[in-house]
Amino acid sequence: MSSEPTILADTAPLDLRLSDDELERTHQHILQFLRDVVDDAGADGAVLGLSGGIDSTTVAYLAAEAFGPENLHGLVMPSVVNTEENMSDAERVAQELGIEYDVVEIQPIAETVFDTFPEAADDKMAAGNVYVRLRGVLNYFVANHEGKVVLGTGNRAEALSGYFTKYGDQAVDCNPIGNLYKQQVRQLAAHVGVPDDLVTKTPSAEMWSGQTDEEEMGMDYDTLDAILALHVDGPLSKSATIDHLGVTESQVDRAVELYEKSEHKRHMPPAPEPLDL
Numbered sequence: 513m514s515s516e517p518t519i520l521a522d523t524a525p526l527d528l529r530l531s532d533d534e535l536e537r538t539h540q541h542i543l544q545f546l547r548d549v550v551d552d553a554g555a556d557g558a559v560l561g562l563s564g565g566i567d568s569t570t571v572a573y574l575a576a577e578a579f580g581p582e583n584l585h586g587l588v589m590p591s592v593v594n595t596e597e598n599m600s601d602a603e604r605v606a607q608e609l610g611i612e613y614d615v616v617e618i619q620p621i622a623e624t625v626f627d628t629f630p631e632a633a634d635d636k637m638a639a640g641n642v643y644v645r646l647r648g649v650l651n652y653f654v655a656n657h658e659g660k661v662v663l664g665t666g667n668r669a670e671a672l673s674g675y676f677t678k679y680g681d682q683a684v685d686c687n688p689i690g691n692l693y694k695q696q697v698r699q700l701a702a703h704v705g706v707p708d709d710l711v712t713k714t715p716s717a718e719m720w721s722g723q724t725d726e727e728e729m730g731m732d733y734d735t736l737d738a739i740l741a742l743h744v745d746g747p748l749s750k751s752a753t754i755d756h757l758g759v760t761e762s763q764v765d766r767a768v769e770l771y772e773k774s775e776h777k778r779h780m781p782p783a784p785e786p787l788d789l
């Protein structure tokens with residue numbers, strides 16, 4: 513007997529989208545969250561990296577609304593792995609919102625790092641993580657100097673699947689959209705006025721040329737969101753999840769694998785238990 517569900521195989525993935533009322537309440541809740549983060553830190557606004565992708569664009573729109581565009585500083589940080597389209601979209605976002613922004617070419621900095629261990633530089637994952645971590649260094653360089661906090665752009669699907677670089681794009685002071693699954697981020701993006709072409713753009717971590725999140729993770733975000741929400745983050749068993757969503761066993765296994773392998777990224781680094789000395 514095949515383990516592939518037949519009756520439910522063509523059903524749409526679980527729709528996690530919020531109602532209009534829920535969406536607006538979420539919007540206001542995040543605005544208040546952002547104001548509280550800045551106030552509690554006694555900060556003079558915030559810094560964030562702008563990639564031209566939906567997550568950073570949505571956070572930029574929310575932050576500009578929460579505490580004013582004059583208090584937001586965007587950093588666009590291109591290297592050889594970024595497309596010109598994404599980098600010009602990132603600048604377009606900053607210009608549209610009227611926020612201060614700088615374009616910082618990080619390729620020369622990355623080359624200095626790569627020269628230290630040339631064999632590691634040929635490892636696309638290790639090298640890709642260098643770009644991500646360098647952006648974190650620059651975000652904090654500016655934040656320290658300007659008395660600002662660093663805004664994260666991670667969403668719930670990324671957090672649960674560990675789809676981020678440890679101490680790279682994870683190195684932030686708060687995650688305003690951290691409770692939202694990717695499909696909810698898309699919904700909120702449209703709600704706050706993010707241009708359509710950015711809402712529908714294919715998600716990419718851009719750690720190497722041509723990378724797409726969905727190809728690397730092995731499924732589209734709607735499917736990943738749904739498996740995470742129902743099974744990893746929710747009450748359904750594996751077989752019930754397969755039946756309910758019409759997904760394959762290997763897709764559920766893959767989502768669980770991503771979750772379990774990244775457990776270490778969701779905790780402070782452990783130290784040995786205190787000894788009874």
Ligand SMILES: Nc1ncnc2c1ncn2[C@@H]1O[C@H](COP(=O)(O)OP(=O)(O)OC[C@H]2O[C@@H]([n+]3cccc(C(=O)O)c3)[C@H](O)[C@@H]2O)[C@@H](O)[C@H]1O
Nearest residue numbers: 637641644674675676677678681716717718719725728776
């Ligand atoms: N069990 C364990 N306990 C404690 N530490 C453990 C560990 N396993 C690995 N580690 C440590 O973690 C390191 C691996 O983690 P890490 O350095 O993060 O690297 P890794 O998880 O291998 O790669 C990052 C992943 O996140 C994706 N990403 C990154 C950045 C942005 C985005 C995006 O969506 O924009 C996506 C990227 O495409 C890739 O799939 C190991 O080298 C080791 O130091």
Ligand SMILES: Nc1ncnc2c1ncn2[C@@H]1O[C@H](COP(=O)(O)OP(=O)(O)OP(=O)(O)O)[C@@H](O)[C@H]1O
Nearest residue numbers: 561562563565566567568588589665681715716717
């Ligand atoms: N070239 C870049 N310049 C500045 N910041 C960047 C750049 N690339 C990535 N980032 C930062 O790293 C974050 C994580 O990247 P990620 O790809 O997950 O988000 P995104 O690009 O905003 O959206 P999407 O996931 O849809 O591509 C970005 O939101 C952004 O803050």
Ligand SMILES: [Mg+2]
Nearest residue numbers: 563565716717
């Ligand atoms: Mg991206």
